[in-house]
Amino acid sequence: MNRQGASIASEWIRKTVMMKKLILLGSTGSIGCQCLDVVRCHPGRFEIAALAAHRNQEMLAQQCREFSPRFVALTDEKAAALFPRNELAPGAEFLSGPDSLVELVRRCDADTAVIATVGAVGFQSTFEAVRTGKHIALANKEVLAMAGDLLMREARQCGVPIVPIDSEHSAILQCLQSGRPEEVERIILTASGGPFRGRRPEDFENVPVEEALNHPTWNMGAKITIDSATLFNKGLELIEAHHLFQTPLDRIDVVVHPQSIIHSMIEFCDGSIMAQLGDADMRTPIQYALSYPERIERSGRKLNLLDISQLTFFPPDLDSFPCLSLAYEAAQTGGTMPAYLSVANEEVVSAYLNGRICFGAIPRILEQSMKRHSPRLDYTLEDIQAVDRESREITQEILASL
Ligand code: NDP
Ligand code: MG
Secondary structure, three states, rough: OOOHHHHHHHHHHHHHOOOOEEEEEEEOOHHHHHHHHOOOOOOOOOEEEEEEOOOOOHHHHHHHHHOOEEEEEEEHHHHHHHHHHHHHHOOOEEHHHHHHHHHHHHHHOOOEHHHHHHHHHHHHHHHHHOOOEEEEEEEEEEHHHHHHHHHHHHHHOOOOOOEOOOOOHHHHHHHEEEEEEEHHEEEEEEEEEOOOOOOHHHHOOOOOHHHHHHOOOOOOOOHHHHHHHOHHHHHHHHHHHHHOOOOOOOHHHEEEEEOOOEEEEEOOOOOOOOOOOOOOOOOOHHHHHOOOOOOOOOOOOOOOHHOOOOOOOOOOOOOHHHHHHHHHHHHHOOOOOHHHHHHHHHHHHHHOOOOOOOOOOHHHHHHHHHHOOOOOOOOHHHHOOOOHHHHHHHHHHHOOOO
């Protein structure tokens, strides 16, 4: 073989060995689209084996045209009926209906499942992906909030890593590379503070949805943007960090850092604090979750330190943003309470987005709903599914009574 032939062959071997096959659930969302951007930047590294969404059949069809996945799913039957089958690659399978995510994950051979669905939707498919030995790149934080200890146990038993996509948890994972777990003193979770940081609750009691959706530093899906405005998102992230890094809640601090440049920090026992910095661009943590434990060439924006005039830090204002305290309380109670609260929050946020309630009512309804739940400390996956139903019913009852 001549030199050119040898180099083509070695490039081919490199690509074949390194190519990771991905399942992407929630491909039409904010994280899903940015994940596809990362894949575009690294055509020799990642290959899309499956794509799934809920009802955006047009965007899913475009994605199929570009990435030729072997499996495609839409959970909404009406949207599935409209999906143009001629956009599927030859031999590709199209699945539809609420159970299609689990079926897709079970049947599709892949290295990594990127879970970029939102809310409790990703619950069953994440467990299925773990059981079928796929590495997990997890954006759908509600799954960890709902059953973090069960998921982490299952992942340990199956020898499957759960790598976070959430920027804070990606930062923590990266900071952890510079010490041993037993040397960690504290996790410092940073929070942007959302669009209402520094304002009094009466000033944002009745804010219109468009204002609450206008996040100062991140461009994200509607649910997480509202969760960021109430600080409920930080509460979910506290629970997420607690499970992912097996760290007691009292060793996780939340610090408001409006610039969103430091994505989180670890304080080690010798007093050193390690921080991960970067532009507010989710492609960086998505890419790290896909390439972990390796680092590969950047697909996100580069941070120019000289553009940053200051980095500031404040304690969170728990009086103005009681959702963070509610999440903390649920985490301390443990058992099925975090699942109950996370699901109740899905219902309440959806009611706000649909104009049924005002912004200020979100924490009040959550508190009322939480009081109606008697948590089970020891629980199974089936219990969590029952709690999901209970939480939706009770929260809807409260919403209807307003
Ligand atoms: P989006 O609302 O933008 O996207 C959600 C995705 O999930 C869409 O593809 C949607 O499909 C799909 N989906 C919704 N419901 C269903 C369902 N019933 N069955 C199947 N698919 C469904 O959300 P984000 O991308 O913003 O967030 C995704 C997750 O990542 C959330 O848990 C969020 O907390 C987390 N996260 C997001 C960040 C961000 O920057 N956006 C940052 C950190 C974490 P369709 O479009 O067809 O409705
Ligand atoms: Mg985050």
